[in-house]
Amino acid sequence: xxxxxxxxxxxxxxxGDRVTITCRASQDIRNDLGWYQQKPGKAPKRLIYAAxxxxxxxxxxxxxxxxxxxxxxxxSSLQPEDFAAYYCLQHNSYPPIYTxxxxxxxxxx
Amino acid sequence: HVQLVESGGGVVQPGGSLRVSCxxxxxxxxxxGMHWVxxxxxxxLEWVAFIRYHGGEEHHADSVKGRFIISRDNSKNTxxxxxxxxxxxxxxxxxxxxxxxxxxxxxxxxxxLVIVSS
Numbered sequence: 001x002x003x004x005x006x007x008x009x010x011x012x013x014x015x016g017d018r019v020t021i022t023c024r025a026s027q028d029i030r031n032d033l034g035w036y037q038q039k040p041g042k043a044p045k046r047l048i049y050a051a052x053x054x055x056x057x058x059x060x061x062x063x064x065x066x067x068x069x070x071x072x073x074x075x076s077s078l079q080p081e082d083f084a085a086y087y088c089l090q091h092n093s094y095p096p097i098y099t100x101x102x103x104x105x106x107x108x109x
Numbered sequence: 110h111v112q113l114v115e116s117g118g119g120v121v122q123p124g125g126s127l128r129v130s131c132x133x134x135x136x137x138x139x140x141x142g143m144h145w146v147x148x149x150x151x152x153x154l155e156w157v158a159f160i161r162y163h164g165g166e167e168h169h170a171d172s173v174k175g176r177f178i179i180s181r182d183n184s185k186n187t188x189x190x191x192x193x194x195x196x197x198x199x200x201x202x203x204x205x206x207x208x209x210x211x212x213x214x215x216x217x218x219x220x221x222l223v224i225v226s227s
Contacts, residue, residue, distance in 0.1 A: 001171075034213030036154075043204060043217035044154065050212060087154050089213045096168050098144070098156040 002026055002093050006101025012109040013078055021073045021086055021104045028068050029092035035064055035073045038085045047086075048073065083108050111135040111216045113205050118221030125195050129221050131188040131205030139163075139183035142208035145190045147201035148220070155201075158190065159208070173199075195225045 003026040013019050023033065031051035036044035046055045048064035051071055061076040075082055088101040117129040131143070145157040158179035160167040167179045178191045188205050202222050206214035 036213075038154075043219055046213060046215055049209070049215075053212075085153075089154075089156075091213055096159050097170070098159070100154045100156060103153040 001097055002029060002090055002099050004088060004090055004099045004101040006088055006104060008104060009102060010105045010107065012107050014109045015078050015080060017078045019075050019078060019106065021088075021106075023066075023071045023073075023088035023090075023101045025069045025071075025090055025092075029090050031067045032092035033066070033071050033088055033090050035062075036087045036089065037082075038087065044087065078106075080108075082106065111207065113207065113216060113218035115203060115205055115218045115221035118203065118223045120224045120226060121195055122227050123196060123225055125225075126191070126193045127195065127223060128189055128191045129203050129223065131218055133186045133188065133205075133207070136207070138181075138186040142210075143179075143181060143188045144206045144208060144214055145179060145188075146204045146206055146214075146217075147199075148204070149198070149201045152201075157203070160188070192223070195223075197225050199223065200225050 005024045007022050033051050034049040035047045037047050038044040047058050047062050052064045063074050065072050083106050086104045090099050112134045114132045121127045140162055142161050144159045147155050147157050158169045160179045164181045176194045180189045202220040204220045205218045207216040209215040
């Protein structure tokens with residue numbers, strides 16, 4: 001099975017900061033990866049799909065990059081509403097076995 | 110608009126069974142695969158199971174294989190997860206999510222809480 005290693009597990013940052021979260025896959029997954037944001041008590045919200053495609057309605061300060069085994073989610077200028085947990089998800093394998101990263105909790109410094 | 114509403118969660122004793130459901134609306138349910146994802150209290154997301162749009166193919170995570178069964182009734186626009194031989198570490202919020210072919214899941218329900226405890 002494909003393993004996903006997400007880092008960091010937690011991150012303290014200030015409004016206006018640029019932050020980067022990384023996911024590494026245990027094998028080549030092409031661009032079959034996306035990112036979710038989750039706020040406490042809520043369902044995850046899709047931010048990025050196909051590694052770098054921005055979900056409609058998501059602010060352009062969010063961006064994704066990478067292919068193969070290394071992927072990043074970047075928030076260019078943190079806003080107060082961005083403090084949440086973030087997860088990557090890979091969907092490359094067959095039979096379909098999906099794997100989330102361990103998550104990154106983004107907190108206000 | 111797309112709506113996914115889970116139900117059926119509750120408290121169950123270890124070794125017991127429970128079936129959770131997900132009622133779908135706002136899209137052609139029979140045309141899309143569906144997933145179950147869970148989240149233990151204070152923990153991350155864990156994919157549980159997937160079923161194709163026609164219901165003829167399903168896949169389960171190793172952690173639940175042989176104990177949980179995903180199914181669907183396209184005539185009722187409803188997804189199910191039958192959970193047997195429940196263990197305390199199955200305690201979690203269970204979310205259903207709509208597959209988006211070639212991409213990660215696009216829509217999620219709000220989840221239903223399952224607590225396995227004596």
